[in-house]
Amino acid sequence: MSEGLHTQEVSRDTRLLPKCAAIVVRDLQLLVRRPGQMLQILGFFVVVTVLFPLGYSPELGKLRLIAPGVLWVGALLASLLALEGLFRDDAEDGTLEQWLLCGQPLAALLLAKTAVHxxxxxxxxxxxxxxxxxxxxxxxxxxPGILLALGLGTLALSLIGSIAAGLTLGLRRGGVLLSLLSLPLAVPVLIFGARATELVIQGDSPTAALYLLASLVVLAITLAPLAAAAAVRIGLE
Amino acid sequence: MPELSIENLHVYRGEQHVLRGLNAQVSAGQCLQITGENGAGKTTLLRVLCGLLPAESLQLTWRGRVCSPQDAEYHQGLSYLSHAAPLKADLTGWENLRFLLSLRGVWQAERVGALLERLGARRFADRPVRSLSAGQRRRLALVGLVASQSQLWLLDEPTTNLDSAGTRLVTELLSEHLERGGLAMVATHVSLDIAPSALQSLHLTSGDGARRVA
Structure with a gap:
């Protein structure tokens, strides 16, 4: 019986890109079913930022000085909140295990997942x-300058956070530990990002700081998925 | 020549030495039924063989080649069904299957449609999994298992939550899989109604590792 269907081998599409596309499509479907999480994170960002004029001073001249810091810390905290659910939902319902077993490099799948996140x-x-x-x-x-700086910065933060999200998978409530693990790694992003934003707001050229930010993104794209894959394997044990 | 051979498997869970020097061989068309009391290491054994848990030592031979349980090529030939069905609650059964099978590169809509029909899952495949019962979810997971066309099935309590018709269906699917030259390792206490010549069993006891019964 060994010369059955299996020994003739099933036609199996082994290309990586369709798998990444499937992940993107699925996460978009999930968002359509539950837009709540995304809206909560945006709401958090808005509320944190709007609290500053109330708590500090309503004078626009003063607020303008602290604007880069406020925007960046707000965005950093909001992305940390979002990272809590990056792999956890998939780990809890058992779908993440199937990612490990599909015969594709896990790092690439996690990169797709982080990118859509x-x-x-x-x-x-x-x-x-x-x-x-x-x-x-x-x-x-x-x-335009703020968009560019924050776009690069949040991308780096998502990638860095994916490592910590993988490491805290095995814990019941990983939120605080996730922040403690990612924040030190996020410091360079915060420094260069806030600097670029500050220069933009003053009307100077932010090019140097943006280049450094972009180099951090490249570094994160190269290394973070590998670290995240190792972390997810440990987290699922 | 066995398609799958496991030699000298030792697994620790924390301080506990769960599997002590386990050996097993499964040939094409054979099913290895794993029994044992709760905590004897049935799930651990299956998860180690998927590469989801690390083994202290393991010599694994698959299709005549020594490999690691994390090899991509080995994974492409196996399907693992854990006791929880791997489905997203917010998606419909159809969307879930589409994703799982696309991930393995074997998505064929007609084939899945026919399998849904056969497993009596067609009428609820368009509903969000959140609204389905545990037995209905299990049926969807079984559709995914069969449609993934893997040669090696690793099944952890495949009949949980199923009614008696569903349990019969599982053994029927299993028999067909074996007839096609497939292999299976099934952790279950339900007596499997498949040809005795295709069935071996492995009894795990906590403490002294494994004993081969037949």
Whole structure:
């Protein structure tokens, strides 16, 4: 009986890209079913930013000075909130195990997952940021610079956070530990990102800081998925 | 020549030495039924063979080649069904199957449609999995298992939550899989109604490792 269907081998599509596309499509479907999580994160970002004029000073001149820090810390905390669910939902219902067993490099699948996660949380945060900056007295002309800086920054944060999200999979409530693990790694992103934003707001050229930010993104794309894959394997044990 | 051979498997879970020097061989067309009391290591054994848990030592031979349980090529030939059906609650059964099978590169809509029909899952395949019962979810997971066309099935309690008709269906699917030259390792206490010549069993006892019964 050994010369049955199996020994003739089933036609199996072994290309990697269709698998990554399947992950993207599925996560978009999930978002359509439950848009709540994304809206909560955006809401958090808005509320944190709007609290500053109330708690500090309503003077636009003063607010403009602290605007880069406020935007970046707000965006950082909002992306950390979002990262909690990055792999956890899939780990809890057992679908993540199937990713490990599909015969594709896990790092590539996790990169696709992290990229779509950024698309659904980091990108909306980025788009929202110039509008919030206006409420802090920043001119709308700074918008392109702020978009670019935060776009790169949130991408780096999602990638860095994916490592910590993998490591905290095995824990029941990993939220605080996830923050403690990712924040130190996120410091360079915060420094260069806030610097770029500050330069943009003052009307100077932010090129140098943006280059450094972009190099951090490249580094994160190269190394974070490998680390995240190792972390997820440990987290699922 | 066995398609799958496991030699000298030792597994620790924390301080506990769960599997002690286990050996097993499964040939094409054979099913190895794993029994044992709760905590004897049935699930651990299956998860180690999937590469989801690390083994202290293991010599694994698959299709005549020594490999690691994390090899991509080995994974492409196996399907693992754990006791929880791997389905997203917010998606419909159809969407879930589409994703799982696309991930393995074996998505064929007609084939899945026919299998849904056969497993009596067609009428609820368009509903979100959240609204389905555990037995209905299990039927969807079984559709995914058969449609993935893997040669090696690793099944952990495949009949949980199924009614008696569903249990019969599982043994029927299993027999067909074996007739096609497939292999299976099934952790279950239900007596499997398949040809005795195709059935071996392995009894795990906590403490002293494994004993081969027949």
């Amino acid at each position: 950024w698309l659904l949380t980091g990108l909306p945060l980025t788009v929202l940021a110039p509008l919030l900056a206006v409420t802090l007295g920043v001119s709308i002309e700074a918008a």
